[in-house]
Amino acid sequence: MVVGNHRNAQILISESAVQHNIRQERKRLKDSDSLFVVVKANGYGHGAVNIAKIAEQAGADGFCVAILDEALELREAGIEKPLLVLGLTDVQYSSIMAEKNISVTISSLEWLKEADALLEHQGLPKLNVHVGLDTGMGRIGFQTKEEFSEVVDYLKSSPNLNFEGVYTHFSKADSKDEEYFNLQVERFNDLISVIDTLPKYVHVSNSATSLWHASCNGNMIRFGVATYGLNPSGGELKEPFDLKPAMSLTSEVIYCKKIEAGRAVGYGATYVAPAAEWIGTVPLGYADGIVRKLQGFKLLVNGKFCPIVGRICMDQLMIRLDEPVPVGTKVTIVGQDGGENISLQDIATYCDTIHYEVACLFTNRLPRIIVK
Ligand SMILES: *Cc1c(COP(=O)(O)O)cnc(C)c1O
Numbered sequence: 001m002v003v004g005n006h007r008n009a010q011i012l013i014s015e016s017a018v019q020h021n022i023r024q025e026r027k028r029l030k031d032s033d034s035l036f037v038v039v040k041a042n043g044y045g046h047g048a049v050n051i052a053k054i055a056e057q058a059g060a061d062g063f064c065v066a067i068l069d070e071a072l073e074l075r076e077a078g079i080e081k082p083l084l085v086l087g088l089t090d091v092q093y094s095s096i097m098a099e100k101n102i103s104v105t106i107s108s109l110e111w112l113k114e115a116d117a118l119l120e121h122q123g124l125p126k127l128n129v130h131v132g133l134d135t136g137m138g139r140i141g142f143q144t145k146e147e148f149s150e151v152v153d154y155l156k157s158s159p160n161l162n163f164e165g166v167y168t169h170f171s172k173a174d175s176k177d178e179e180y181f182n183l184q185v186e187r188f189n190d191l192i193s194v195i196d197t198l199p200k201y202v203h204v205s206n207s208a209t210s211l212w213h214a215s216c217n218g219n220m221i222r223f224g225v226a227t228y229g230l231n232p233s234g235g236e237l238k239e240p241f242d243l244k245p246a247m248s249l250t251s252e253v254i255y256c257k258k259i260e261a262g263r264a265v266g267y268g269a270t271y272v273a274p275a276a277e278w279i280g281t282v283p284l285g286y287a288d289g290i291v292r293k294l295q296g297f298k299l300l301v302n303g304k305f306c307p308i309v310g311r312i313c314m315d316q317l318m319i320r321l322d323e324p325v326p327v328g329t330k331v332t333i334v335g336q337d338g339g340e341n342i343s344l345q346d347i348a349t350y351c352d353t354i355h356y357e358v359a360c361l362f363t364n365r366l367p368r369i370i371v372k
Contacts, residue, residue, distance in 0.1 A: 036084065063082075252283070
């Protein structure tokens with residue numbers, strides 16, 4: 001999808017907000033702890049390369065991504081810090097990962113054996129391996145001590161592989177109910193008790209874990225959504241420092257007109273004006289990630305809330321205005337206008353989802369612009 005650099009709509013990313021969130025978190029860690037910023041899915045829709053560059057300046061020690069291509073994008077952009085791919089990668093790419101110093105997550109001994117064979121006599125640096133442990137997420141990772149110790153023995157004996165890390169992932173670190181979280185902690189401690197020398201990185205913390213269970217952190221954290229100023233619990237738990245949202249999304253009224261009572265707006269003519277009304281057209285639609293479910297949601301114009309009326313089109317949507325406004329008047333979809341604010345959480349609540357998903361759904365057609 002082409003980037004709309006010539007359109008009247010853009011995502012603005014606040015550099016100072018990202019720096020603030022990372023610096024505040026950094027202060028809560030020990031100096032010897034490593035803070036890896038998670039920039040998967042194009043930095044949760046914020047722009048992976050730009051976020052990584054800002055994060056480096058704010059003190060990030062490395063980055064986590066979901067797929068190998070996201071790591072390669074960072075290497076190509078000149079990022080030299082450690083990179084960890086959190087998802088599973090096909091073994092045929094083990095030499096690229098060794099060559100580019102990209103750490104891999106593994107969940108099977110077979111994978112290691114195949115990688116070992118592929119890397120043999122290639123003269124590459126050792127491939128850095130993080131062993132995933134499944135303590136209750138039910139996604140990837142080893143579940144038993146027997147499997148884990150067999151893998152660690154194998155890693156130690158291989159000249160091509162380096163046992164760099166071990167980790168798990170929590171499914172309920174963002175909840176008031178801590179019972180399941182504590183069960184996962186117990187299982188993790190039990191699993192890692194089988195090895196006598198721990199690897200360089202022992203890590204369990206996503207944003208929620210580090211914000212609310214920092215005592216479990218290990219020596220590295222995978223700081224994701226909170227980097228972007230979003231509360232991982234969506235509001236169930238209060239953040240220990242003020243997170244500053246990094247993203248805003250603004251557009252303009254590109255057309256404004258009066259319609260008479262009884263005139264309809266949008267596909268299906270589902271909205272019929274009960275009285276004469278001012279309608280503004282905004283050049284944003286579901287192809288930008290403004291999902292059709294947002295019909296009725298209120299956007300900000302001149303500090304006042306204006307509802308989306310009629311169905312959202314692929315590239316345009318219509319709002320009801322209290323009064324006529326000049327073409328070019330700013331429309332805020334996410335962010336502050338006057339004394340009012342629309343958060344990603346407000347959109348998520350309206351659509352019955354989580355802010356993570358809302359941010360990821362904004363497509364590349366919207367340019368990401370860094371502001372101070
Ligand atoms: C996405 C992800 C994270 C980051 O989670 P946040 O809730 O965004 O902090 C950390 N670890 C793993 C394994 C992940 O998949």
